Amino acid sequence: MQILVVNPNTTASMTDTIAAAARGVAGALTEVIAVTSSMGPASIEGYYDEALAVPGLLMEIAAGERAGAQAAIIACFDDTGLDAARAMASIPVIGICEAALSVASYIAQRFTVVTTTERSRVPVEGLVQRYGMAGRARVRAADIAVLALEDPASGAVEKLRGEIARAIEEDRAEAIVLGCAGMADLAHQLQEEFDLPVIDGVGAAVKQAEALIALGLSTSKRGAYASPLAKSYRGVLKSFSPGTIAAE
Amino acid sequence: MQILVVNPNTTASMTDTIAAAARGVAGALTEVIAVTSSMGPASIEGYYDEALAVPGLLMEIAAGERAGAQAAIIACFDDTGLDAARAMASIPVIGICEAALSVASYIAQRFTVVTTTERSRVPVEGLVQRYGMAGRARVRAADIAVLALEDPASGAVEKLRGEIARAIEEDRAEAIVLGCAGMADLAHQLQEEFDLPVIDGVGAAVKQAEALIALGLSTSKRGAYASPLAKSYRGVLKSFSPGTIAAE
Amino acid sequence: MQILVVNPNTTASMTDTIAAAARGVAGALTEVIAVTSSMGPASIEGYYDEALAVPGLLMEIAAGERAGAQAAIIACFDDTGLDAARAMASIPVIGICEAALSVASYIAQRFTVVTTTERSRVPVEGLVQRYGMAGRARVRAADIAVLALEDPASGAVEKLRGEIARAIEEDRAEAIVLGCAGMADLAHQLQEEFDLPVIDGVGAAVKQAEALIALGLSTSKRGAYASPLAKSYRGVLKSFSPGTIAAE
Amino acid sequence: MQILVVNPNTTASMTDTIAAAARGVAGALTEVIAVTSSMGPASIEGYYDEALAVPGLLMEIAAGERAGAQAAIIACFDDTGLDAARAMASIPVIGICEAALSVASYIAQRFTVVTTTERSRVPVEGLVQRYGMAGRARVRAADIAVLALEDPASGAVEKLRGEIARAIEEDRAEAIVLGCAGMADLAHQLQEEFDLPVIDGVGAAVKQAEALIALGLSTSKRGAYASPLAKSYRGVLKSFSPGTIAAE
Amino acid sequence: MQILVVNPNTTASMTDTIAAAARGVAGALTEVIAVTSSMGPASIEGYYDEALAVPGLLMEIAAGERAGAQAAIIACFDDTGLDAARAMASIPVIGICEAALSVASYIAQRFTVVTTTERSRVPVEGLVQRYGMAGRARVRAADIAVLALEDPASGAVEKLRGEIARAIEEDRAEAIVLGCAGMADLAHQLQEEFDLPVIDGVGAAVKQAEALIALGLSTSKRGAYASPLAKSYRGVLKSFSPGTIAAE
Amino acid sequence: MQILVVNPNTTASMTDTIAAAARGVAGALTEVIAVTSSMGPASIEGYYDEALAVPGLLMEIAAGERAGAQAAIIACFDDTGLDAARAMASIPVIGICEAALSVASYIAQRFTVVTTTERSRVPVEGLVQRYGMAGRARVRAADIAVLALEDPASGAVEKLRGEIARAIEEDRAEAIVLGCAGMADLAHQLQEEFDLPVIDGVGAAVKQAEALIALGLSTSKRGAYASPLAKSYRGVLKSFSPGTIAAE
Structure with a gap:
């Protein structure tokens, strides 16, 4: 069972704290993949930082899903980008x-x-x-x-x-x-x-992610979290096919 | 990890369905103990049945906790007796x-x-x-x-x-x-x-019970779920010491 | 006009206080029948006591209805067992x-x-x-x-x-x-x-009970408060026919 | 026990219907005084009619209180003028x-x-x-x-x-x-x-009015329903002393 | 653009304060018509004063609309009579x-x-x-x-x-x-x-009134704010045709 | 009075529709500056598109403020990025x-x-x-x-x-x-x-923007919308000083 934990700020030392907490409660068969976003603010303090953390966060979740993660956790207490990530990904996404x-x-x-x-x-x-x-x-x-x-x-x-x-x-x-x-x-x-x-x-989210995987549940693709439609995205986020996010 | 699943109605065949669902999603290290209440209605359909199921349910949870269960699940969708069970027990209790x-x-x-x-x-x-x-x-x-x-x-x-x-x-x-x-x-x-x-x-509750155990969390004993005070209980439920419920 | 007032805890002296308050405001044509539950906690302090008071309370209301009461009052401020009593009884039931x-x-x-x-x-x-x-x-x-x-x-x-x-x-x-x-x-x-x-x-509930009787209104038997279905009840509450609760 | 029932529209035949309903449920010791407002719309249908019914309604309640009524009922389902009447009167006021x-x-x-x-x-x-x-x-x-x-x-x-x-x-x-x-x-x-x-x-309100009288309760004069301050009122409602409303 | 601002209390000096504030923020093409109600309390302090201010207020709004105002403002923070005014008038009405x-x-x-x-x-x-x-x-x-x-x-x-x-x-x-x-x-x-x-x-309402006029919007006449029905009004408010309020 | 209207999707023809609607209701002294975001999706349909539109939107608002706009409008009905924009900007920001x-x-x-x-x-x-x-x-x-x-x-x-x-x-x-x-x-x-x-x-927002400017009001910088703290932003959004957003 592979769970991706994304620290959506760009401070790697905080990712270490998060990863340790995640691994401390994860099940014996769970592999925690902890990554630091490579784009966005050094810490998330308020609405502006939240918004600027989202593109980097989405890239990490898209990459993690491609690499085989079965669930993703957004390790910021503002649940930054949660709805966008759920719409984008096929795997379940949990906010802490x-x-x-x-x-x-x-x-x-x-x-x-x-x-x-x-x-x-x-x-x-x-x-x-x-x-x-x-x-x-x-x-x-x-x-x-x-x-x-x-x-x-x-x-x-x-x-x-x-x-x-x-x-x-x-x-x-x-x-x-x-x-x-x-x-x-x-x-x-x-x-x-x-x-x-x-x-x-963080610990709570790891257990919820394990729960969803064990229960065979993922984000519904009816209604609010339907996969994004194919369309052009200009600038840093130029191309998109459903489930994939790529900077050109 | 031992999780008690109580079917609060007195129909054993339904307990079998519940137990199978619980075991189907439980972790490799989790033992599911499924019990049928010995007191109360054959099925729970409405407020009256709910109320009459509670004493039998509480007895099973008290017995299960004494026998070593680390969490308890009330396997009726009305979450019958949930607040009473949380106040009584030291282990966490989850409603389905x-x-x-x-x-x-x-x-x-x-x-x-x-x-x-x-x-x-x-x-x-x-x-x-x-x-x-x-x-x-x-x-x-x-x-x-x-x-x-x-x-x-x-x-x-x-x-x-x-x-x-x-x-x-x-x-x-x-x-x-x-x-x-x-x-x-x-x-x-x-x-x-x-x-x-x-x-x-049922499956959802098993994973939540596992989560609470893994996270080292149990019901808060401050406020609403403080342990019952020592006092006399007449009739079928004659004696009480906190954490124990006994028919005399 | 006969109104049943049930003290759902088992302390008779408290019933005396309650009865006096009820009679102090009752109409000239109202007979207040005050009873003490014979089963349950000596006082109701929290969810656990509430739950254990319900079977004894239901028995008193069922008995009172059979004896001719036209309305029942549950004289505990937690409105313990109110929904179950409404489903069970044909007469209106009021919580204080x-x-x-x-x-x-x-x-x-x-x-x-x-x-x-x-x-x-x-x-x-x-x-x-x-x-x-x-x-x-x-x-x-x-x-x-x-x-x-x-x-x-x-x-x-x-x-x-x-x-x-x-x-x-x-x-x-x-x-x-x-x-x-x-x-x-x-x-x-x-x-x-x-x-x-x-x-x-207590006084407030007496006047509401009188009001419902005078208005010719009782609990609706459509939907949430439909009479309990006939089914077997095991243990202390072994048999049931709608409107009746009996310990065997 | 004297209860004033004000029909806040100016149609006397409707007052008759209201009075009959009120008397049909009133207690043996209750005298129902039913009055028709002398100022305002023939029926109350919507916000505009509601507003224009209020001065006439307040006059009837003030007059009724002076004449000895112990409670007042506003017999329009919009509860027209209820808050103003409660602030003005010393006796309790009930909306239907x-x-x-x-x-x-x-x-x-x-x-x-x-x-x-x-x-x-x-x-x-x-x-x-x-x-x-x-x-x-x-x-x-x-x-x-x-x-x-x-x-x-x-x-x-x-x-x-x-x-x-x-x-x-x-x-x-x-x-x-x-x-x-x-x-x-x-x-x-x-x-x-x-x-x-x-x-x-109408019947429901009569029983609530009787209840408040029997319980010795009237509108609180702290906060929202504090008595109006003495001040000048121009036009149809020229003078005011607390508890009194008078057309000059 | 003509905006009527009604001070629903009868104190003209307060109207001056209100008018100055309204004119201070009004657009260059906006004419602010500030009027003092001629009927009702000298100040509005609580529910009773609110109710007695409404007839005078409605008269001013009806008169203002007849005189060509394109929007009306009720300059009392309790938004006294707002719903009645909206039902009565064809022009939009704003509460401060x-x-x-x-x-x-x-x-x-x-x-x-x-x-x-x-x-x-x-x-x-x-x-x-x-x-x-x-x-x-x-x-x-x-x-x-x-x-x-x-x-x-x-x-x-x-x-x-x-x-x-x-x-x-x-x-x-x-x-x-x-x-x-x-x-x-x-x-x-x-x-x-x-x-x-x-x-x-007051300033906020002036800008909202200007906005509604510029946007070509007025109170919907479907549902809650449908024009009052033709009917007789007794006493101070004897006759009524939709959109008009008149003391006889 | 200069009002910036940002179309946060990257389709210029939609900006034309928006600009026409904005200018159609704007006051005589209002200049509407309509811009199309240069980064993000061609249309905003759901949470994912919303999130990816925000960085480009914030850049346009930051640029518009530097160029002298006194208020900004986000012309997408999801009010995409509204909170982030309010925290970032000194000028008021309105969602349609x-x-x-x-x-x-x-x-x-x-x-x-x-x-x-x-x-x-x-x-x-x-x-x-x-x-x-x-x-x-x-x-x-x-x-x-x-x-x-x-x-x-x-x-x-x-x-x-x-x-x-x-x-x-x-x-x-x-x-x-x-x-x-x-x-x-x-x-x-x-x-x-x-x-x-x-x-x-769009029209509604133009009038609200004009209102805030005329009233001398802008976003409070206490609490939720306090200006972002100075910190490093990696990747596309590398440097930041409060009130400024810049792609490196």
Whole structure:
């Protein structure tokens, strides 16, 4: 079972964190292929970065599918490009936000997502709404730059701890969802410290991808995710045949 | 990895169907323990049957947890007794409706649940609402008695086919969710026939249970699912210590 | 006019409080029959207790209907077993939460329910959502054990007063709903003290039951509340004919 | 117990229908005072008529309160002027739409309101939304002029029957709410004919008014329904002291 | 292009403030006709005042349309009488609340309305809900009497400043909507002071009215806003032909 | 007043249609600058095309702002890239879907969007939900390829007519919104034919852009639309300073 995990930002060290988290929970028969996008922003903080990460992300998913991956994971908590990827690919595609929220919903009635920057907060709130969790989930920002998560001296983890404590106190959070792929290595430690479930979206998505493969399910090609029609694409993305994306 | 699957109705032949579906998708290291409730209705059709199935269901989950199960599945599409079981147990508990809807949401924007009787339709619509899918999922009843699914001569499968066809035509369904544990053996065949994803909740729940175990997550004991307080229980359910349910 | 009021927990002293509140507002021609369930938990605090209270509750309602009651009230603020009872009975069945919320909605745009324990809070929030009041009602827990309401020395009423004060200040509450049948005797006193409407669900439900009887209305037997089908029920609840529930 | 029922249109024959329905369900100790507004449209069909009916309606409620009424009912299904009346009066005020929907919610999970003209349909849908019933209630218009209900030869009742039949078939209606005060005399007959609960808002409101009086509850004067501030009112409504409305 | 702006309260000095704001943003070819209602309350604070302002408002709009206005604006933030005016008039009618919220939605994801008195807060929250902004807009009251806005010595503007500061801090407001026509002159100054967009509904509505005229659009006469039917209106509003309202 | 209108697909003839519609409603002092994206798909049909259109769109908006445009319009009914553009630009940015829905809401209670292909329908339904119109707007697809709108022989306009007729009949549509920029030239003709308001999003957006400029309002830079942080962007989009986007 081969699962592609795409880090849609271009920072390879974050891919390492993501890959380790993915492999830590993957089944014995699962091979995790972790790749870094080669086009786009160094980190994804807000709507603009999200949009510019999408073409590079789509290329990696298209390449991964051609290379034999049976499912793909978008390892950014904004679920950047998820709908476009589902329309393009034949294999199932999972976002780490949707996977984390869904897993949280099995173990808690109310929970809080702790994300990084304030400019990511509203986009994540939009996802919480989209995924039908608005009545039970709140979103907080810990005021952490995404790449600061890579730097132990940044104080990022302390800020995260403070926000988790406030979520428990003020939001009646029964569980915590870590709202950034770069936090994937912290889930177990924080779960022990705070004595409540702490969910990492990367791990959650790996298990959902394995589930879809085992269940023989992939994205429906009726309706919203029908394969793109053959047409000309100008500029960096000049040619297209369904299922393939290529820069000329 | 040991997963308990409880059929909360008292019809053992349906448990066989459920067990086969569960084992068909379970991982190589997963042992599926399928049990039939010994107390309650022969089939669950509507609110009254749901309520009377719960004590027997809770006993099986309590017994299963004592015997070493690491997760439990309630194999009735009404997710009967789910909240009570989560409060009682230390291990995670998954309902097949919630698992099926969540899996459907990864592969389709719009989908239709086809359940059995009209009296089950409103309860399932209530679950669709609760799980945040009201904007994207519809519920239909195929006018099938639950136990008719056990009888090839009943015409039940033909009625199910007719309702799936209407869902595709009238609901713009991109995927179908089978709305009864007794349909678990039909998913693959119907998926091929109708050429769109068909999701069985039993299989979906097995993969979600495996996911929670692998992720080291269980029901939060803060808030809604805090363990029951020690107190006296009269009648059939006379004594209680947290985590245990016993008939005297 | 005979109205059955079932206390679904097994504590008879609480039934006395409930009966007094019911009789205090009942019409001159109304006979209130108050009964204590003989099976289930001593108090209902959370989902687990709710579920275990249902069989005993259904037996009392079935018995009451056979004995001539024209309407039944479930005197627990979680509206435990309400849907099952409606499907089973021919007479109308009213929950005290739904009655209280409905009465509150006639006299206030915004109001707050003050319930007992934190583990009851999310279930009551679920009811607020179900009854369409999520935009205007908030739920608070006063951190009171249900049976402490029976004990003047417990400080329970003081905690309740504190929470009402906070609801007025922080929630912009225009009225207060008492979120436990065991608080039924406190409504008038608190209404005077805080100079805003305070609603007790038991009294509210009595008037709704009288209303349905006077209007010649009972539960619809089309759709969700259709009478249970004849089928075998194993264990404590072995036989069933529609409208009857019997332990063998 | 004195209950004021105001017909906010100026057609006295409709007041007779309303008064009969009100008295038919009122308690033995209840005196129903039915009045016809002396200012405004002959029937209320749409937003414009609603608005012009309000001053006359408010005058009747103010006069009724001064004369000793303990509760007031607005006998138009659009709940015309309800919020203004609640702010003005000290006694509780009930709308027949809100009362009917609330009563329907006790006996059916899904129900359909059948109102008169298409131009009343959207306003009633707005009320269904406001009262939190949008997920369970539909609204239909039978294409009947309000005053045609007074005329046996108009065919109005036949149209109503047709729409009820369609509601049962197409909406899965478990109960019917009659969406016009002028239909108040038809509820019992239609209930028998169609063998499902049929709810008249006038009767429902009388029982709700009796309930509020018996429970010692009136409109909260905190927040939205605080009494109007003393200020000058020009034109037809020149002077005002809280609780009083007077034409000069 | 002639746009009628009706101040539905009877205080002419407030009309001056409104007219100045309207003219300050109107296009070069737009003539703003600002009128004060001659019937109704001196200021609109809560539901009762709203209702009593409507007949006078409708008369001004009817007169304005007869005099050649191509669009009408209701310059009260409660959008008093908006639906009735739309049904009555042939020209488009805009409320300043709906215009302000719509303009805010183009420039901010989250925003806060700051209105005057607590008794106006719930009505404005109702409008926020109606206009589909409940997920992104909050409403605050600055505890200002409407007419105090006319008096520089009243401290009203200081209270408004305090509430804006709290909205930014506590609501994560990205923009502020001024929730009273009497604040129309303050938008620019507050926008500079607080360095975030501050929206005045009067100006917003003028631009929406110009837009509808330029686009050749007016209120649909199908469905909810169909012209009133010819019928008799008693009392102050005795005769009516569609499009005309006349006091006898 | 200079307004940039970007056609985010790469088909110049569609830009001509859009430009004509924009200029047809623009004010006398407004200069409309219409540009065609030089990078991306020939037409936007579904999520994949949407995503690939965004980089080219952002470049045009960045270039337009540098060249002096005071507002920008994204002339694709999917409001492709709207959030990213708002975060990037200092000038306000308007989507034609949001503008059309907002204009429709001023003149109709219920309306229907008629878009092109089935694969665009769910994305547009998502926008209807996002903009708070889910309770009043429906979306239909006329089964038209976007570029067929350029070809009089394609039968596209006939299909559109058929769908409008069905919307009036089946949806109770009081107004129609044309759900594709390529339909901009058809609004007036269809409005006459069907005798109800027909709204073109391009025209609607031009008036909204003029409104924001006249009101002195632009996108808030607090919260969700804060300017992108300085960071490295690899590949086609290599360098970035806030407010600027450049291909290297």
